[in-house]
Amino acid sequence: MSLAQPLPVEAERPEEPRREAPPLAARSPYIVGPVFDWAFFLLPPLLALGLGIAISGTAFSDTPVRFFGQEKTWAGLMVGSLIHAHLVAVFLRSHGNPAIFRLHPLRFVLVPVLAWAAIRGSVVVAAGATVLATFWDVWHSGLQTFGLARIYDRNRGNSPTAGRRLDFWLNHLLYAGPILAGATMLDHFSSFESFEAVGVPWLAAVPARMTATHRAWTLGVLGVGGAFLIVYVVAWARLRMKGHRPSFHKLFLLVTTGACSIYSWGFNSWGEAFFIMNLLHAVQYLALVWAMEGSRLRERLRLKWRGLALALFLGTVAAYGVGAELLDPDLESLWAFTLVVSLMHFWYDGFIWSVARKHV
Template identity: 40%
Template sequence: MSDRSEPRFVSVYIISPFVDHALIIWAPALFLIVGAVISFSGQAGLTTSFGGHEQSFFYAWATAFTLAHIFAVFFRTHGNREIFKLFPLRFVAVPIAVFVGMQASQAFWIFIAVVIIGMDVWHSSMQTFGFGRIYDKRAGNDAEVGRRLDMGMALLTYAGPILAGVALAEHLVRLPWFERVGLSGPSDFRIFALRHQPAVTWTLVIGGAAYTLFYLAAYARLVRRGYRVPKQKVLLYLVLALASIWTWGFDSFGQAYLIMESFHALQYFPIVWFSERRNLLSRLRLEGRRFANAWGFVAFIAPCAAFGVWSAFFATSDTAVGICFLAEGLHYWYDGFIWSVRRNQV
């Protein structure tokens, strides 16, 4: 039976106009402003001593916020019975196996530490891609139409400035860690990559411009065939492009990390809460009770915040840091298959 036989109102927003604009679409611009204020106020060098460790205040805050959002995924993977029963081995056996492997082998521990950086870049790109696909679906478009075009644009706008900008060196900074286990190849690759970055930059500038023209022309054809352009998706990509090019391309890594990781985390929390609120209230037997949403939100945020603070200020041993790396890797991996627009999981 077609959707037309069951007419109903479908909002063009994921959550609501205010929440979407404030916490999703304009989140990159918000933290771009935050980063600028910190920089121009002269407070970028502010340090904090918490848990017996002195470190950059804003970098520590960004790390805590980032790791807090990392933990949030488990409310969907392990807290949602419908999702959990789809992939029980991935949610139980894989984490145990990877953790044991990291404890048993320093080389594997380093491998995970290096790989999650690339996973983070891919994951962050795909989060924008996913939001865009949801806006397409809310606008009444086929989930398959323009999918590959958007995936390419999401990667170009997020990963492109990293490869072409000053942040590339920091994204490759863990490769020399392999020297601890007698492997020099990764360090040599880092030197090679940085030496040839100018060529990569020009390739991305020219190729990116060409792809953008191709992208616009392809969507112009789709519009003529009936595609509805969701303005929310257009704004989402434009704001991301501005923030990504500016921060990854020109800012210091610390400021770029604060801006890009923080807005990404800010976008994630409302999505998880919006999708898992009813399930969480049901699991906690709070449905119908006074202040149910408030108590449920506290139950959602508190463990996320606790994990974030612990990760940023107290996780200092190899085992503790390994747990953080493992949680990051699982978050990036899980998000790739638990939010499918095509399978109507969002």
């Protein structure tokens, strides 16, 4: 499809329509094109898993190196920089897109300033924001795969509303379920420990309570998840009988992402779960931002060569990513800034996908 047209994207919150929209005419099965989609949307789960396994136990992954007074591994620096780079890239979609920015200028200007002031002014707010960022990231990551999957389904010529709620909850099950039930649960809930230093012990005790009840959570996820998968397959079989045409690209994305999430978050066999899952998410997101905003960036900067615009985009977000990853945590004002960028990324991205959906 032409990038001159707005990409068809889905709202962050599921909304049940009063009646189902009619199927759309089939179009290209790809979002951007075969090479781009396979390289940056479809294969990243498998490639990230393979890379994570390949570096496990190597010096790249395990040997600490000092960077500006801090000890990090090369793998940690790489994925940490990518995480921060993709977080800040959302501002190209919000502040860099005049059509989006004009809709809610206060949301894009005033709210970040107020959020920074609140985090900087209250240690309790800062601790709460840290926890919020951790779990909002899980929610946001599941929604990214959901959005891409729905685009592929729509491009196959299916109704954009058929099975939407099923896909919504499937993606959260595949992403959040292995976290809650698996080996990395405590790593996610450990962010609550920051409440101990600010005098909120009952919240600081959350990791201990989750550890004590982890078996029950695991059994719950397996039971509820298994039942949902049966419902999901039966529901989609019925849609198939009504003429719904399965999208191979959607199925490939869901199966590979789900398998990668279960294997990485659930078992963390190679000790590289955070590397694998954050790498695939960041690569997909940066590719999506470039696909949607690359031409607009080149036009606004009046750059003749698209490659130069791409280099500027990647160089800018990479510079921020490395700087944020190597930031001294004792520089509280700058640390608060990076936390605000994280929170605004999750909020802005969901908002922008919702807005874009209204134009298709």
